[in-house]
Amino acid sequence: MIEYNRFILENGLRVLVHEDNSTPMAVVNIMYNVGARDEMPDKTGFAHLFEHLMFGGSINIPEYDEPLQRAGGDNNAYTTNDITNYYCTLPAENIETAFWLESDRMLSLAFSEKSLDVQRKVVCEEFKEHYINKPYGDVWHKMRALAYKVHPYKWMTIGKELSHIENATIEEVKAFFAKHYCPANAILVVAGKVKTEDIKNLAEKWFGVIPSGIKYNRNIPKEPQQTEARFLEVKANVPLDAIIKTWHIDARLQKGYYVADIITEILGGGGSSRLFQSLVKEQKIFSNLDCYHFGTIEEGLLTIEGKLVKGIKMEDAEKAINNELQKFIDEPATETELTKAKNKTESVIAFEDMSVMSRAGSLALYELLGDANLINTELSKYNSITVEDVKEYSKKIFNTTNSNTIHYYSNN
């Protein structure tokens, strides 16, 4: 049971406090309700670029990092398709430094041209490092565009192309800030060696005076139900052929999400998982094989991807995956397989909860999803899943009309 206290400032900022006296540290985590899904199709990658600019100085404080480091603290941030999260850890005695820094950049950024100019370049190098200069680096750009026709999950957080980042202007940065970075669209979680009463005072003092801003109402087009299988062939300078397949699954809080999570465990969650045992070990068709999903808030994708053993034909590998999935529908998961997946889930949650930073991040995400207490009820949702649930949901999602496939050929 993870205990927390919750209160809302007058300007709408939601604050959660999780006290844990076993650590000498404090975590200050701010999650903004904005991600790559809130971008325009011709200005992708902006939410992430903006995250970089949040470190380029705020209205009253020229340098974000320096004072934090001087207080013995450290910080980082990440952007996903759904949200943007900023967190710092520091010795609990110095927690007010984090309030000072975070509140000032929520109040207003410095909007420096120099910072924008540099961070455009930095993000372009990040793009190149992870998605251009790596074998198979473009596969998710292509898969997203294949699987989503309407929904903004069709582009990656880093952006669709370098030019979108290169063309970002300071006016766009200002407008983005005004729209998304305000108390009405943020959640503050403070965790560690802190007292709720002190945090109330600090939150009031530093964040209380920031204008509320307008609550952002997301109006994203829903992805229409897919009605026929989609295929794409790619040829690239890679050493091995590869297959990547995806199927649409339910949104984060729907039951299907939890079942899909269990399905990925049974199919690909370890050395004794079905696909690994059959396709890598017994049939020797793939040299590696993964089954996973991204845990997105809106309707996501369950993925199976693998690299083919040299000499295996693409059609045969494709057929082998489909046979396994058919088998999974015909001969559904055993009780042992289900228990294994549930035990692993219990274990993953326990190990994650060891870190106070991870607990703070989870509380923020669940609050954003509508109820912070989900942090305490997740496991029971997994535990209630039955063999029958797995069978039914597999039948539903592993339907060819719901599938997207990329055959990624080596041209070496």
Added chain:
Amino acid sequence: MLNRKEAPPIIDTVNLNLQLKHAEKFTLDNGVDVYAVNAGAQEVIMIELVFFAGNSYEEKNIVAATTNFMLKNGTKNKTAFAINEHFELYGSYLNRNCYNETATLTLHTLTKHLHNVLPTMEELLMESIFPEDELAIYKQNQKQRLAVNLKKCDFIANRLIDEYLYGIQHPYGKYTSTIDYDKIEREELITFYEKFYKKGNCILFVAGKLPTNIQQQLNNVFGKLPFNKKQINQPTHHAQPSIEKKYNIINDANGVQGSIRIARSFPNRHHEDFMKAQVLNNIFGGFFGSRLMANIREDKGYTYGIHSYLQNHIQQSAWMISTEAGRDVCKPTINEVYKEMKLLQTKLIDAEELDLVRNYMIGGLLGDLDGPFQIIARWKTYVLNNLTEAYFYNSVNTIKTVTAEELQELAKKYFNEDDFYELTVV
């Protein structure tokens, strides 16, 4: 009225009294030492068996790593599938890793399942059979993985810079080729296993929420095994650093970035300069606020990240600068690295910057000591490097007291361009 331009008062973290939680040490019936840290709120536990079975002990390339990897791939009574299923059924993770001196078998599990999975660890250590077909799959898949990695400039750069520093014959400098995989024989694995695992030298590290009878549980399972019967001496290896210092490699004619590695040899943790060098390294390129990051990323935008560090080796180390930079700015990046070195040699670090780094490092240490796995990791480093907890308190003291003059002297001693290997792989 709130003055937002003024920072709230802070406590200098250098004034905090840092304590390394003591690791309890006990010895199993067979003489195996165990270091245990009982801490944390979650009902989880980590058990790590460290064998002196790293690649320094092998006579042929990748025998050590392959033996270590295949510990999970079959025993007299269990197939690889059965082994994996057993651990996974209890939500447990069993990992193995091979390093230069040591090779490990590490269990992470909920404490309540410990008694179910411990005996199987024993089975892997006493009854592994290294099935021929499992070895064949391993070879094939590793060769495929290698083929993909060889397309990555960072992977190539990491291999080559170590070769230049230590020589291809040295455990720290050697790397793997497809031919090495082809040449591995099952019999070699069995011989290595017999000598370095079954009858090997072993140390245990455990951490987490420990059951009260942990000593007894470990002794029942591992205390009767034939470990530590005789001392295994580590073969001596001499580094044969490359003569040529500068390299440019084109791995992919269409590459859009270059992997840059700049490195020089450096003594190990027992050398008097090591702790001070950690402070100088932080200022130079050891964290987000370092000079290399401030200049090359935050001012010039040449890279997503640039870091410097001291390699984590036991025998000898190296001081390394590592970055991936835009192809057209590789040369200017390298020039700026040397410029920053020169600056540290010629200009005294001002008090403000040095204070910041002291506070940052102590704050970081405080965070690093938070949690049982972090604490035991520190103990493991000390034990394997033949150090005591005094090393921790000396490090803290060095961070608090090292002077700008001492750091400048260190820069003069170690930051000479001519001493560095320099490599760019596109």
